[in-house]
Every structure is written in C-alpha cells, then in structure tokens.
Amino acid sequence: MTEPHPPRTTSKESTAIAPYRQSDAETDPEGSGEDRDQDRARAARELGDALRALTAAATSTEVDAATLRKIADQARDLTGPLSAASRTRHTAPSIDDAKPGRRMYNPAVGPGNPIAPPMRVEVGDGVVVGTCTLGLAYEGPHSYTHGGVSAMLIDQILGHAHAALGRPGMTVALSLRYRRPVPLETPLRLTAWVPEESITDRRTGPQATIATQDEPDRVLVEASGVFVVPSAEQASRIFGDSRLPSWQRDRY
Numbered sequence: 001m002t003e004p005h006p007p008r009t010t011s012k013e014s015t016a017i018a019p020y021r022q023s024d025a026e027t028d029p030e031g032s033g034e035d036r037d038q039d040r041a042r043a044a045r046e047l048g049d050a051l052r053a054l055t056a057a058a059t060s061t062e063v064d065a066a067t068l069r070k071i072a073d074q075a076r077d078l079t080g081p082l083s084a085a086s087r088t089r090h091t092a093p094s095i096d097d098a099k100p101g102r103r104m105y106n107p108a109v110g111p112g113n114p115i116a117p118p119m120r121v122e123v124g125d126g127v128v129v130g131t132c133t134l135g136l137a138y139e140g141p142h143s144y145t146h147g148g149v150s151a152m153l154i155d156q157i158l159g160h161a162h163a164a165l166g167r168p169g170m171t172v173a174l175s176l177r178y179r180r181p182v183p184l185e186t187p188l189r190l191t192a193w194v195p196e197e198s199i200t201d202r203r204t205g206p207q208a209t210i211a212t213q214d215e216p217d218r219v220l221v222e223a224s225g226v227f228v229v230p231s232a233e234q235a236s237r238i239f240g241d242s243r244l245p246s247w248q249r250d251r252y
C-alpha cells in the first residue's frame with residue numbers, strides 16, 4: 001500500500017462519489033427537533049459520559065486495594081436498577097428507532113456506550129472525517145492505542161464512507177497497515193473515502209487513514225475494506241425478524 005491521500009473535496013472523483021448527504025440524525029446520534037425519546041436519549045448520553053469518566057478513572061487509578069474494593073461494591077449496586085427494563089440482542093434500542101441512523105450504543109460512535117470514545121463523524125463532499133481522543137482505557141503498547149481499537153474505529157469510518165453512497169453495508173474484508181503508533185490523549189483525525197473505481201452495484205472498497213489532528217498528513221494507520229450491501233434475503237437471514245429500526249429494515 002502506498003502512502004494514501006484522501007481526495008480533496010474539489011476533485012472530480014470526490015464530487016462523483018458523494019451524491020448523498022448524511023442527515024443530521026446520522027451525524028448527530030441524538031437527533032434534533034421534535035422527538036418523543038429526546039429526553040431519554042439525552043439521559044442515555046449523560047449516563048454514557050459518566051461511565052466513560054468512571055472507566056477513565058478506573059484505568060488510570062493508583063489508589064489502594066481497599067478503595068478499589070469499595071468502589072467495586074458501589075459499581076455492582078448500580079447494575080440492578082439499570083437491569084429493571086432491558087432489551088435482548090433481538091431488539092433494537094428503543095431510542096434508536098426515532099431517527100434514521102441513530103445508534104446510541106454503537107461501540108465506536110454511540111454516546112450512550114461507555115466503551116465508545118465516542119468518535120464524532122462528519123460526512124463531507126466525498127470524504128468522511130471522524131474525530132476522537134482516546135484515553136488510557138484504550139491502551140495497547142504503553143502510551144499508545146491498542147491495534148484492535150484502531151481497527152474498530154477504522155471499520156466504523158469505512159462503513160460511514162460506504163453508507164454515504166446511499167445504503168449501509170457490512171464489512172466483508174478489512175486490511176490495515178500500522179505505520180506508526182497511535183498516541184493516547186491526543187486528538188485524532190480519521191479520514192475515509194471511496195475510490196470511484198471500487199464501486200459496483202452492491203459493493204465498495206473504501207479506504208481510510210488515522211492521523212493526529214495536529215499532523216493530518218502524517219499517516220499513522222492506513223486501511224482498506226470491502227463493504228457489501230446484503231440482499232433482502234441475506235438481511236432477513238442475518239437479522240431474522242428481529243425488531244430492527246425501520247431505517248435498517250427499509251434500507252437493506
């Protein structure tokens with residue numbers, strides 16, 4: 001793989017591959033305007049933020065064992081009230097239903113999911129940009145990001161680049177090259193795009209990079225993927241008759 005460069009937004013290629021604009025609801029998982037679930041979505045984000053702060057503290061703490069055990073007891077007490085009303089894997093989160101594309105608990109971008117940084121995604125003219133800062137919870141090599149975390153963020157941003165062409169798809173292949181370690185506690189910029197020649201009827205071959213926001217042209221990780229829009233039959237086989245959000249049922 002040669003040093004990759006995303007297309008400039010003024011290029012012929014980027015104009016050609018981006019006829020679709022992601023809606024506010026897809027770039028802002030909480031949505032906006034009238035929304036009966038808005039308050040619950042806000043509350044889910046507040047809980048996600050609080051748990052992220054707790055996770056950051058728990059993975060950087062050097063307090064003594066007695067304090068760790070005391071906090072563990074308190075954390076266990078929190079689980080009961082949350083489990084009073086739960087969904088299973090066959091049911092989409094109710095707050096995902098209200099707006100197309102809202103994924104409150106996605107592990108990469110979902111603000112309600114404490115394991116998500118969460119990465120903020122913006123769809124531009126042929127280029128998708130993700131931004132986030134990773135704390136010590138994501139550490140692989142000392143002071144740097146775990147390679148699997150980079151792969152997760154890359155998979156997500158590639159998926160957005162694919163979906164920006166019109167229909168969400170699934171990853172069938174993912175290839176990464178880790179050129180330089182990705183620093184923790186440093187604002188990151190992920191960039192993804194879909195080369196026009198990689199687009200067929202239901203498949204694309206998006207590419208992506210990770211860099212720091214301060215040095216966006218110095219590539220740390222480069223990646224390419226193959227994304228496929230499952231046929232209606234495949235979607236039914238994979239997802240069954242589960243209560244998928246309507247945007248997902250309609251668009252696959």
Ligand SMILES: CCCCCCCCCC(=O)SCCNC(=O)CCNC(=O)[C@H](O)C(C)(C)COP(=O)(O)OP(=O)(O)OC[C@H]1O[C@@H](n2cnc3c(N)ncnc32)[C@H](O)[C@@H]1OP(=O)(O)O
Pocket residue numbers: 026101155156157158159160163168169170171172173200202203226228229230231234238
């Ligand atoms: C706004 C929303 C943004 C959402 C972003 C979300 C990002 C996250 C995405 C994910 O993580 S998805 C989860 C991980 N992926 C999976 O679990 C998918 C598992 N795979 C499947 O279930 C099936 O492969 C699938 C239903 C998707 C497709 O089955 P098929 O039997 O139709 O396809 P197949 O796997 O044989 O290949 C489809 C196309 O890809 C091609 N292909 C497959 N592997 C390839 C490869 N390694 N390199 C190049 N091309 C490849 C293959 O030749 C073929 O090309 P054509 O359509 O042109 O004939």
